[in-house]
Amino acid sequence: MRRQVYKRINRRLQELELPSVAAYRAYLEDNPGEWPALDTLCQIGISRFYRDRSVFEHLEHETLPHLAQRLLSRGENELHCWSAGCAGGEEPYTLAIIWRQRLESRFLTLRLRIVATDINSQAIHRAERGCYRASSVKELPLEWRNQAFTTIADELYLKDEYRATVTFAVLDIRKQLPDGPFHLILCRNLVFTYFDDEYQRKTMEGISSRLAPDGALVIGKPESLPDGPWGIEPWSTGLGVYRKTPDANGDRFILPVAGKGS
Numbered sequence: 532m533r534r535q536v537y538k539r540i541n542r543r544l545q546e547l548e549l550p551s552v553a554a555y556r557a558y559l560e561d562n563p564g565e566w567p568a569l570d571t572l573c574q575i576g577i578s579r580f581y582r583d584r585s586v587f588e589h590l591e592h593e594t595l596p597h598l599a600q601r602l603l604s605r606g607e608n609e610l611h612c613w614s615a616g617c618a619g620g621e622e623p624y625t626l627a628i629i630w631r632q633r634l635e636s637r638f639l640t641l642r643l644r645i646v647a648t649d650i651n652s653q654a655i656h657r658a659e660r661g662c663y664r665a666s667s668v669k670e671l672p673l674e675w676r677n678q679a680f681t682t683i684a685d686e687l688y689l690k691d692e693y694r695a696t697v698t699f700a701v702l703d704i705r706k707q708l709p710d711g712p713f714h715l716i717l718c719r720n721l722v723f724t725y726f727d728d729e730y731q732r733k734t735m736e737g738i739s740s741r742l743a744p745d746g747a748l749v750i751g752k753p754e755s756l757p758d759g760p761w762g763i764e765p766w767s768t769g770l771g772v773y774r775k776t777p778d779a780n781g782d783r784f785i786l787p788v789a790g791k792g793s
């Protein structure tokens with residue numbers, strides 16, 4: 532993904548007829564108006580439904596059932612998620628599809644509510660439309676795809692009942708985060724790939740303060756978290772799935788996996 536950024540910057544150097552990155556740095560000093568252009572160059576919007584299948588399998592079989600069971604045991608009826616850097620909606624809608632097709636019938640009194648945010652207003656507009664090319668959904672299991680979409684010509688339209696689960700907003704995560712708390716936060720292939728250490732830490736402070744006491748955080752599979760007192764531990768090695776560590780009383784969700792006896 533970083534390669535995409537390098538490519539874009541190289542193209543920009545050619546447009547400006549600059550010989551090197553050092554020359555571009557000097558150009559930025561002399562032309563502060565270029566900073567927003569550079570910022571846009573760094574916003575890579577690549578995504579697809581069911582991206583990193585093993586992560587979504589973990590969410591389906593472990594994370595979401597645990598969270599759901601925990602909430603029901605406390606008499607709560609809403610599971611709140613945030614998809615940060617949601618691109619065209621592929622990630623939050625994948626969550627909505629998994630919930631509706633695999634979990635909803637097991638947790639009938641619980642509603643899934645997803646807030647999905649991105650800096651790019653065009654991406655958010657696409658997400659709200661819920662219309663995709665076949666290439667975006669090709670990794671989604673065929674049965675789920677057939678149930679969730681209506682195909683018209685060569686476009687796939689996500690059905691209303693899935694779209695209704697997700698609320699979209701344009702938001703720069705460096706400046707503003709949605710109100711929590713969230714039981715599940717997905718922040719994949721954005722902060723921990725593109726931001727420098729300082730912004731990673733700053734954003735992570737915001738994320739951890741919005742994570743519910745027994746919440747889960749998912750980052751990109753190849754990403755890692757900056758060092759810090761985040762109070763979370765890996766849920767599953769190599770998937771980028773974390774959960775809040777137990778407090779001093781060991782109070783966390785030590786519950787049977789849903790589906791094996793729930």
Ligand SMILES: C[S@@+](CC[C@H](N)C(=O)[O-])C[C@H]1O[C@@H](n2cnc3c(N)ncnc32)[C@H](O)[C@@H]1O
Pocket residue numbers: 532573574575576577578579582615616617618619621622648649650651654702703704705718719720721
């Ligand atoms: C590579 S995509 C990741 C999409 C999705 N999370 C996934 O993993 O498939 C990164 C997204 O982050 C968005 N983004 C970049 N900078 C951002 C910022 N400062 N605040 C919010 N979103 C941002 C981009 O517009 C893009 O849609």
